[in-house]
Amino acid sequence: MISRRSLLRAGAGSAALAVPLLSPGTARAADLDPATIAKYAVPMPRIPVQRPSRVVDGTAYYAVDMREAEAQILPGARTRVLTYGGAFPGRTFLAARGRRTVVSRLNSLHMPTSVHLHGAHVPPEHDGGPMDLIAPGARRSYTYDNEQTHANLWFHDHAHHHESEHVYRGLSAFYLLTDRTERSLPLPSGEFDVPILLRDARFDTDNQLVYAMDDFLNRNTILVNGRPWPYFRVAARKYRFRILNSTNLRFFTLKLSDGGSFTQIGSDGGLLAEPFETTELRLSAGERADIVVDFARYPVGHSVELINDNGPGPAEHVGKVMRFDVTRTAADDSSVPARLRTLPALPAPTVERTVDLRMDEDGRPHPRAYIDEKLYDHDRVDTEIRYGATELWTVRNVNRLAPHNFHMHLVQFRVMERNGRPVTGGPEGGLKDTVTLLAGETVKLQATFTGHRGTYVYHCHMLDHSAMGMMATMKIV
Numbered sequence: 001m002i003s004r005r006s007l008l009r010a011g012a013g014s015a016a017l018a019v020p021l022l023s024p025g026t027a028r029a030a031d032l033d034p035a036t037i038a039k040y041a042v043p044m045p046r047i048p049v050q051r052p053s054r055v056v057d058g059t060a061y062y063a064v065d066m067r068e069a070e071a072q073i074l075p076g077a078r079t080r081v082l083t084y085g086g087a088f089p090g091r092t093f094l095a096a097r098g099r100r101t102v103v104s105r106l107n108s109l110h111m112p113t114s115v116h117l118h119g120a121h122v123p124p125e126h127d128g129g130p131m132d133l134i135a136p137g138a139r140r141s142y143t144y145d146n147e148q149t150h151a152n153l154w155f156h157d158h159a160h161h162h163e164s165e166h167v168y169r170g171l172s173a174f175y176l177l178t179d180r181t182e183r184s185l186p187l188p189s190g191e192f193d194v195p196i197l198l199r200d201a202r203f204d205t206d207n208q209l210v211y212a213m214d215d216f217l218n219r220n221t222i223l224v225n226g227r228p229w230p231y232f233r234v235a236a237r238k239y240r241f242r243i244l245n246s247t248n249l250r251f252f253t254l255k256l257s258d259g260g261s262f263t264q265i266g267s268d269g270g271l272l273a274e275p276f277e278t279t280e281l282r283l284s285a286g287e288r289a290d291i292v293v294d295f296a297r298y299p300v301g302h303s304v305e306l307i308n309d310n311g312p313g314p315a316e317h318v319g320k321v322m323r324f325d326v327t328r329t330a331a332d333d334s335s336v337p338a339r340l341r342t343l344p345a346l347p348a349p350t351v352e353r354t355v356d357l358r359m360d361e362d363g364r365p366h367p368r369a370y371i372d373e374k375l376y377d378h379d380r381v382d383t384e385i386r387y388g389a390t391e392l393w394t395v396r397n398v399n400r401l402a403p404h405n406f407h408m409h410l411v412q413f414r415v416m417e418r419n420g421r422p423v424t425g426g427p428e429g430g431l432k433d434t435v436t437l438l439a440g441e442t443v444k445l446q447a448t449f450t451g452h453r454g455t456y457v458y459h460c461h462m463l464d465h466s467a468m469g470m471m472a473t474m475k476i477v
């Protein structure tokens with residue numbers, strides 16, 4: 001039985017059976033106690049960049065398969081994972097606005113997959129939606145025209161009912177789209193611009209990942225760029241960190257262990273209009289943020305931790321993320337300008353809608369999750385939208401305990417209001433594609449539906465919740 005308190009903190013339903021995807025029929029080893037994994041004992045790797053197989057007339061062609069592989073996650077151990085191209089996490093794609101990216105994907109898994117580019121403005125046939133599957137052994141090409149402004153996008157699996165396990169087992173990767181606006185700024189760059197992919201995991205004593213649906217109480221090992229609680233050696237100067245919460249269910253509240261401040265410069269859809277000085281960064285599952293941390297205030301030899309001031313789970317484990325060790329000085333001609341970008345104008349909305357998110361939270365054995373009291377049905381169009389329309393959506397989490405978040409495909413939206421208060425600037429003032437909704441919260445979101453017609457989904461990005469039904473279809477006509 002799950003205590004009310006843990007339900008309150010993690011907000012999900014009951015435990016379900018483990019699904020032994022990778023080793024069917026074998027009895028599972030006991031859980032590995034996260035206390036046996038040393039903290040700050042391994043370096044944080046920099047995620048390698050994915051190289052194109054060729055570039056023709058500005059179009060970059062890639063070939064990346066989905067396949068099982070072994071990764072070194074825990075020190076001295078091999079863990080079976082699902083990968084993009086054998087890498088855990090997947091290699092980072094670099095893209096530039098106005099230059100096309102084409103990715104040929106061979107599915108070498110035994111399960112259907114779908115590769116979604118989260119946050120991308122693409123036609124439906126290249127969106128990687130939940131029903132648009134690549135069968136085992138099949139190949140397909142996704143084309144990304146990169147017409148939108150700069151943003152930290154990410155690839156993840158979206159195969160309906162498998163996405164939760166597939167993402168958990170490793171199918172995620174950064175896709176960093178840049179443009180002239182971003183490149184013109186004197187922000188920290190090169191080796192001082194570091195993507196950080198955060199996630200949690202549950203291991204057994206054979207060092208293998210344990211997957212169970214809605215398993216929010218047991219994923220108590222924190223992985224950063226694929227390693228547990230690593231350290232990262234930095235120079236005493238400014239760094240830009242592009243952070244992705246790639247977990248299925250966990251919400252992070254990130255802080256420096258000395259309470260020191262840092263500057264948030266970006267969110268899901270790229271840079272904020274103005275930098276935001278803060279001591280904490282909240283990221284729900286699927287959200288991204290760019291921050292600049294200035295280590296110049298620390299002497300060489302000093303260390304500061306990145307901590308997570310949020311549950312569920314034991315704080316001595318899930319409360320720790322990584323450690324920065326200041327090991328040298330370095331020149332720094334970077335800076336954070338007072339104005340970062342001009343956000344698109346906000347046309348007056350002509351359509352208003354409400355969307356209610358709710359899941360069963362009465363402790364029943366197989367809880368389900370709903371949008372507007374309906375389970376996801378891929379044959380049903382829930383919302384029809386006129387091409388070109390600007391709409392204002394009031395999204396409510398009507399649960400008493402469970403947190404959710406809300407993600408729309410195709411568009412970057414704006415958060416206009418949170419709980420009745422206008423949002424002007426701050427961490428939610430920029431372009432967003434995923435927004436937090438704690439129990440009882442309401443947000444008003446505005447989006448303009450141009451560029452592409454067709455059907456796309458919107459859903460809770462706690463992937464176990466969307467797999468439990470909290471997903472719906474919109475059709476732009």
Ligand code: C2O
Nearest residue numbers: 116118158286407
């Ligand atoms: Cu990142 Cu429909 O998902």
Ligand code: CU
Nearest residue numbers: 404460462465
């Ligand atoms: Cu949810």
